[in-house]
Amino acid sequence: MTSVLIKNTQIVVADNDLMHQDVLVVDGVIKKVANNITETTDRVIDANGVLMTPGLVDVHVHFREPGFAYKETVATGSRAAARGGFTTVLAMPNLDPVPDTLANFQMIKANNDANSLVHLYQYAAISTDLTTEDVSDIKALTDAGAVGFTNDGKGVQTAATMLAAMKAAAKAQRPLVAHVEDNSLINGGVMNLGKRAEELNLPGMDPLGESSQLARDLVLAKATGVHYHVAHISTKESVELVRIAKAQGVNVTAEVSPHHLLLDETDITSDNAYFKMNPPLRTPADRTAVIAGLLDGTIDMVATDHAPHSLAEKEGSFIGAAFGITGIETSFQLLYTHLVKSGIATLAQLLDWMVIQPQQAFGLTGATAIKVGQPADLALFDIGHTHKITADEFASKGVNTPFIGATIYGQTLLTMIDGQIVYEA
């Protein structure tokens, strides 16, 4: 039997209301939550009155192994997750080899299981090599443990492929996660098509490439009944489409990234590839729409799209640089600082978006509250602590984030998974 007593924490009871509690963890499970616990335990941690939350959940990360270990590995990515306060993450399949066959999936899952510090679930590919029209064996991959199906990084270009994949995923009762992007509207773009791209003299990608493919998918999702999940939603048209679909009873959920909530194309003041990601930063009106969508429940959750790349791949101009930014070590802190501290949302809402909704939508079994009987997947955040983000602080191999230099509140002090401390500041 192993036991840990965490004294003097604050847990969220509603909105921004906190309650002082001690939390007793025995054999990986929360055994007692009370005001003054005196049990003798293997270890006592004095939390000094900082916030305790259930461990965060990220349904969209890129851990790059196998194939791109120079960008990130399961060990470094999961350590970065723990440092961000995350206890459960879902990893994307744009790897080499791609998990599009049972053998590839099993090999990747075995490597994940052997090397991850956090609960790590793996997506399998919708179709072979993430690009062809050959739908994967969704039944076999589900039986092998695929948490869902996606070609993230690429849009599914034909309705026939998407329809066949949705039918199979509906039957397997696994979510179909879509990176919506119509290749015929990219036009070699490296940022959002429009005013800012013109000013910077950079090629723009049409935002209709996202919403037009999303509209197609929502029609197909309605017909098949599949759980359809929209990755990194970024335009006002997309938010409106999801709002309408939900009103019609379509089984759709959506995620938004911290960067699409906090930045827009006007923040791109020079041709600096640290602001290059897909989907690109959109207009201020789009940013307003994704915030409104999150607040009214049209968008269900936040997911980081943690996309580490090497320094060489992100140096210099947008032209030629890789798409993607890191996020898992700064997302809670950035959103706490800019949405909660500023009064746009409450702590309870932030935890709904970063813990409860992802758990529910993907049928996961981690902790959703600091309550007796819940698994001891939890994090301690010092929300009174300010800190300026620096490039040398990351556990991730990737330092490619435009938020370097930003001031954030809420340093992660400790992350615990099944009663084991996996990160301590």
Ligand SMILES: NC(=O)N[C@@H](CC(=O)O)C(=O)O
């Ligand atoms: N978001 C990105 O800009 N890049 C992602 C791919 C993706 O999420 O589409 C990556 O794998 O680097």
Ligand SMILES: [Zn+2]
């Ligand atoms: Zn994507």
Ligand SMILES: [Zn+2]
């Ligand atoms: Zn992604």
